[in-house]
Amino acid sequence: MTRPRAGLRRRIGVLATAFVLAVAGLTAGQAAQGAAPTALPRLATSGTYVTGISSGGYMATQLQVAYSSRIRGAAVVSAGPYWCAMGNVAVALYACADSALPRDLSLQYAKTAEYERDGKIDPTANLARIPTWLFHGSQDPTVKRPVADDLAAYYRHYGTPLTYQSGIAAGHGWISPLGPVACGATAAPYINNCAPYDAQAESLRVMFGSVNAPNAGKARGTVTEFSQDPYAVPPSPGIGDVTRTGAAAIGMGSTGYLYTPADCAKKNASCKVVVALHGCQQTAEQIGRTFVEQSNLNAYADTNRFVVLYPQARPDATLGNPKGCWDWWGYLGPGDVDYATKRGPQMATVMSMVTALGG
Numbered sequence: 001m002t003r004p005r006a007g008l009r010r011r012i013g014v015l016a017t018a019f020v021l022a023v024a025g026l027t028a029g030q031a032a033q034g035a036a037p038t039a040l041p042r043l044a045t046s047g048t049y050v051t052g053i054s055s056g057g058y059m060a061t062q063l064q065v066a067y068s069s070r071i072r073g074a075a076v077v078s079a080g081p082y083w084c085a086m087g088n089v090a091v092a093l094y095a096c097a098d099s100a101l102p103r104d105l106s107l108q109y110a111k112t113a114e115y116e117r118d119g120k121i122d123p124t125a126n127l128a129r130i131p132t133w134l135f136h137g138s139q140d141p142t143v144k145r146p147v148a149d150d151l152a153a154y155y156r157h158y159g160t161p162l163t164y165q166s167g168i169a170a171g172h173g174w175i176s177p178l179g180p181v182a183c184g185a186t187a188a189p190y191i192n193n194c195a196p197y198d199a200q201a202e203s204l205r206v207m208f209g210s211v212n213a214p215n216a217g218k219a220r221g222t223v224t225e226f227s228q229d230p231y232a233v234p235p236s237p238g239i240g241d242v243t244r245t246g247a248a249a250i251g252m253g254s255t256g257y258l259y260t261p262a263d264c265a266k267k268n269a270s271c272k273v274v275v276a277l278h279g280c281q282q283t284a285e286q287i288g289r290t291f292v293e294q295s296n297l298n299a300y301a302d303t304n305r306f307v308v309l310y311p312q313a314r315p316d317a318t319l320g321n322p323k324g325c326w327d328w329w330g331y332l333g334p335g336d337v338d339y340a341t342k343r344g345p346q347m348a349t350v351m352s353m354v355t356a357l358g359g
């Protein structure tokens with residue numbers, strides 16, 4: 001009986017070892033495929049640029065105006081002038097998307113001057129050195145042409161070097177040759193294919209001065225997830241939801257995305273940071289990685305030495321934001337009056353991510 005028992009013990013030991021190794025291998029594989037890192041990597045960055053569509057376009061302009069000493073270029077799709085909504089959702093809907101209510105740019109200029117005097121935004125003189133690309137599709141039913149024209153006028157008022165593209169028969173959406181939506185349509189996921197027109201080639205050329213052709217093959221970089229919670233400004237009474245913690249408390253998703261080309265992953269590599277801001281109904285909670293993977297920015301990042309930061313807002317009916325828009329009208333509560341400045345929780349959170357990257 002001694003030998004059979006010894007053999008049985010050996011077999012049990014082998015099986016136990018195999019099980020442990022299998023579990024370890026599964027855990028390692030899961031970590032490689034799905035575990036979200038808790039922090040952004042520190043990179044050797046060479047400049048920060050912002051771009052966005054619709055509510056993300058409004059957010060991009062807010063970042064450009066508030067942090068003009070740090071932003072080197074901007075590309076805005078389908079949005080209106082800075083502080084257009086004036087803290088009022090009805091104004092946002094009927095004057096800054098639709099054009100049913102009138103707009104008076106003198107109010108925006110006055111508020112901009114007030115914010116500058118109070119130190120809530122950087123000096124507006126910086127806007128004269130930030131090359132900017134503005135796009136409005138001629139078939140866009142969501143943000144009307146006069147609204148976009150007012151943003152162009154706002155930029156010109158401050159001497160911003162502006163390229164205004166309004167000659168493409170596009171609907172309301174991010175313009176990308178990878179998009180599944182017909183150029184002139186307005187439909188989810190709001191990524192429109194207007195090929196052979198290449199909006200990224202034009203916008204990046206404006207922002208950077210020149211641009212190399214995109215990578216037409218397999219991606220040379222990687223999309224990684226990161227937790228947005230460590231970068232989130234905490235809520236306060238009247239601003240956000242004080243019963244929550246992390247990014248959700250200020251209307252942002254728990255996870256953000258970063259595309260890093262192989263060239264930018266090398267030690268001490270110098271690369272630009274492009275912050276890409278989705279529009280309403282384009283968050284990861286609503287369409288997964290569609291915007292991240294179909295923006296067409298990643299293909300250009302592979303050949304032009306820049307990383308793409310994709311921060312995420314989130315749909316939240318409790319905060320009055322069921323469509324997952326960025327905060328461009330003060331939806332975080334009655335105290336959210338400085339939403340368009342450096343004191344805006346979402347504004348400061350996004351720039352905290354940029355700072356973490358080295359931008």
